[in-house]
Amino acid sequence: MSRSDYPSAHPFLPQEKSLDNLAEAAAGCQGCPLYQDATQVVFGEGHGEADIMLVGEQPGVREDRTGEPFVGPAGKVLDQAIGEAGLHRGDLYITNAVKHFKAETTEDRVNEIKPNVSEITACRPWLEQEMEQVQPEIIVALGAVAARSLIGQAIAIGETLDEWMQTAEGRDLLVTYHPSATLRSIAEADQDRIFDAITAALVRARETVTPTRPGARPQA
Ligand code: URA
Numbered sequence: 001m002s003r004s005d006y007p008s009a010h011p012f013l014p015q016e017k018s019l020d021n022l023a024e025a026a027a028g029c030q031g032c033p034l035y036q037d038a039t040q041v042v043f044g045e046g047h048g049e050a051d052i053m054l055v056g057e058q059p060g061v062r063e064d065r066t067g068e069p070f071v072g073p074a075g076k077v078l079d080q081a082i083g084e085a086g087l088h089r090g091d092l093y094i095t096n097a098v099k100h101f102k103a104e105t106t107e108d109r110v111n112e113i114k115p116n117v118s119e120i121t122a123c124r125p126w127l128e129q130e131m132e133q134v135q136p137e138i139i140v141a142l143g144a145v146a147a148r149s150l151i152g153q154a155i156a157i158g159e160t161l162d163e164w165m166q167t168a169e170g171r172d173l174l175v176t177y178h179p180s181a182t183l184r185s186i187a188e189a190d191q192d193r194i195f196d197a198i199t200a201a202l203v204r205a206r207e208t209v210t211p212t213r214p215g216a217r218p219q220a
């Protein structure tokens with residue numbers, strides 16, 4: 001396959017679908033060229049029956065090394081927002097729109113780069129399967145790449161913060177900023193505003209789902 005071909009993760013889906021099987025199969029995915037340079041796949045993690053699913057963009061340097069989503073600097077911000085929103089990370093299912101790290105290496109550093117639409121589209125089957133397995137009541141898209149993947153078209157974050165949206169398959173969706181937006185060199189007031197918006201989306205998600213156990217369906 002040439003590097004310019006962007007097929008799909010679809011042929012790599014396992015016959016028997018469970019979160020464990022999917023994660024295992026994703027490790028062998030060659031659905032787009034990103035697997036070639038990444039260390040490993042970073043599949044979603046968390047509560048297998050979570051009521052709330054968080055979707056980020058793509059693994060960063062730390063996630064590429066550890067194989068777990070949101071364990072680097074953006075993960076720290078996310079953990080803080082989750083805590084402030086009265087949620088527990090273990091009750092949530094946390095994943096990314098794209099499962100392999102994308103970077104360009106220059107002489108002195110590794111620069112993370114955003115996935116393009118072809119890569120986002122190629123990786124969508126994994127996200128679709130995660131939604132099928134977990135059956136979350138509410139999905140929270142963290143940033144434009146997650147929103148692009150979930151909705152199927154580009155939207156401007158900031159214009160839809162207070163709106164209920166829907167994924168392409170009709171699941172309830174809230175869209176907010178990506179936690180790494182608070183780490184950019186912008187005014188502190190803007191960093192705070194972005195953090196508060198992320199927390200507000202998580203609070204809204206919590207208040208909309210089960211009254212008994214935040215983030216997860218009550219055990220039958
Ligand atoms: N940024 C993301 O979008 N996802 C991660 O897992 C880490 C950083």
Ligand code: SF4
Pocket residue numbers: 008009026029030031032033034035041098099100119122123124126
């Ligand atoms: Fe497959 Fe997604 Fe990795 Fe591309 S980024 S190789 S589609 S798992």
